[in-house]
Amino acid sequence: MAKRLHHARCVQFQTNVDANHVFGAPAVEAFATLHKRAALPASGVYRHPIPLRAPSSGEQYAFEVDLDACTGCKACVTACHALNGLDPGEAWRSVDLVVGAEDAAGGLQHVTSSCHHCLDPGCMHGCPANAYVKDPRTGVVRHLDGLCIGCRYCTFTCPYGAPQYVPRLGIVRKCDLCVDRLAGGEAPACVQGCPNEAIRVRLVTPSEVRARAERGDFLPHATHPGLTKPATVYRKRKWPEGARLADFERLRPEEAHLPLALMLVLTQASVGAVVAGQMVQHAGVTPASWAGIHAALALGAAVLALGASVLHLGRPLRAWRAILGIRHSWLSREVVAFGLFAALSAGAAAQELGLLPALSPAMRQAWDLGTPAAGAVGLWSSVMLYHRTARPLWNARRVAVRFVLSAVVLGSAATLLCMAITTHGPASAETVRWFRILAVVLIAGTAGKLVAEGAIFLARKRGPGDPLGQAALLLLDALYQWTVLRFLLGWLGGVVLPVLLLLPQRAGAPLPAAGTAAATALLLAGELVERTLFFRSGVAPGRGGSKR
Known part of the structure; x- marks a missing residue:
């Protein structure tokens, strides 16, 4: 036919x-x-x-x-x-x-x-x-x-x-x-x-x-x-x-864009880890080996994120051209900002591991301030990159809440994991105090993020004729299993395990490395699922040429 x-x-x-x-x-x-x-x-x-x-x-x-x-x-x-x-x-x-x-x-x-x-x-x-x-x-x-x-x-x-x-x-x-x-x-x-x-x-x-x-x-x-x-x-x-x-009631999930989902999660985890790590390091509650391992972890996440972004390109060998539109494209600004962030993170890791000579105190302070600043610019560029598409689910407020809280949650989890695996033997009272502070930040950030994500479900009453209503219906229908998995991973890794294993920590006892690793793995998996749903439910408001 x-x-x-x-x-x-x-x-x-x-x-x-x-x-x-x-x-x-x-x-x-x-x-x-x-x-x-x-x-x-x-x-x-x-x-x-x-x-x-x-x-x-x-x-x-x-x-x-x-x-x-x-x-x-x-x-x-x-x-x-x-x-x-x-x-x-x-x-x-x-x-x-x-x-x-x-x-x-x-x-x-x-x-x-x-x-x-x-x-x-x-x-x-x-x-x-x-x-x-x-x-x-x-x-x-x-x-x-x-x-x-x-x-x-x-x-x-x-x-x-x-x-x-x-x-x-x-x-x-x-x-x-x-x-x-x-x-x-x-x-x-x-x-x-x-x-x-x-x-x-x-x-x-x-x-x-x-x-x-x-x-x-x-x-x-x-x-x-x-x-x-x-x-x-x-x-x-x-x-x-x-x-x-005529087919406005048809629920059609968008493309998943897995490399982009991975890139966003890892860049936000890296930025959050740098900020949380600097707070703990300046408090002086970490062993000598902690700084190098933590800096290398943050750098690894940033490098993997940039590598994942290249995999999304149809012509990866021409990736260098992505910076040419910096005067008008938020994508170019994101690439430049995260590239600078990765370079500064690499320098910090090299110094902590003794691969580069130590900087003067003033220079090191400027370096420590510049690294998270570059990451923050990159994160904001990511927010505006999707806001610029005019898709209601991707407006600046909704995207900023998701991306910033992802940085808070994953950065806290990565720092907790580094503290747990580098603190050998009984932990001091001050170390436990900071460990519990980060655990509280992790729990609050995860709960807040899950509530913010769930708020979209209120739009289901608008029906499929509305972009937000269609996004809500997609999450509750065609993408229902993935939505359940995302919330299950988030609550387990960001609320249940931290409450049961991390908050009860007392001075004089070893930090729970296995429990922290499990919580971090669940959180990372949950964020990857969430970011995939972010793309698949990001319905355009109207096409006038619609889906070709």
Whole structure:
């Protein structure tokens, strides 16, 4: 059935090309050809499907879509796929079905959508490798394939799902409005393929785009246009009441992004460990061997985190390009900050282990302050990196609570573990006091974090039509087993074991190394599950081109 449908669409596309080949001709010649064929519109008014001139200063190309003429045949999708030679499963244009409320009359509308070549493109501002450019002459947002590192951050920052990751190439690709065809006077593939002439290309001005964005004049089911100011113009006489995607109730977990989950957990554990370790070290309650082991542990976590982040790239050998967008990309800032943090941590570990000469007291104090400061900048960059995507579950407040408390919990656990394995024999009263302080911080941080994570469940009453409601339903339905596992690991490792094994610690007794190791392992596993759920339930607010 699928093969027959694909064949039918290909035949339809070829028919459309044959019938509409005049779109590539000059306007007068096209009009004459249509007049000769008696194929002029019923209205008697002929309109060329592309502008008769190139954009002048202060103008750009934009799609114009007459939704009342769109039948959902997907000839535009087939045309785009064929003429651009896309991979199987790759689509630069999609057709969604929008429906109205159950009691609304005429509540069904097909919506064809592609890249909107926004005035303020999220993909370009988010890209750490400067692989996007907005052409100053045409306004087309172009992706430079040769500069892409395959980090896929643009697939987060574009609220309309335009960039598509291509595993075979290890990069993303997207619609370029067939700008080369436009330069030669030919219509884009989707325009030429549409049998109803529902898609055209027109010229727009920035002031026109901003005015429509301020009015919210766009697609009712998509992200508000004020975020990136999409240039596409949609024409529709009247939207059905309560318009929404037909499959809005379908729960679709997002990709897990395991390397990113591991990177986030380990960087936050490393930053937390440095801060907690410095507090304990300055209290003078640790043996001589403690500092070197603790510094090496924090450094190891940071290095593993950076290594995991490289595994996420489609082109890992070009990872160095990730710092090029530091002026506009939070991802570049995160890479630079954590790179500096890792370098400072390496220096601290080398000094503690005697591999480097000791610094002067003033220099060492500056070094000790600079290391956690670089880590804090990296952590904040991680927060803003996800806040920039405009996904409600990933707003700055929610993400900051998760990431900061992860640093507190894992840093406390790592420091407790180092204290337990380096303190041989009976522990002094002061050592036990700090051990119990960190145990209390661990318990409070874990409980607070689990409560904050569980607060999202209150949004389930909003239903699947709301991004937060869909996230809550995903966690309680499709991802239910993982959600239970996350909370079980968190309560056991961060509350139950510390209360039973760590808080009762008394002076003169050995520190419970085995119990501390078990609690740390459970906490680390729980945080990894939580961060995977963070990605899988991070639903975008609307797509206007939805999930391609």
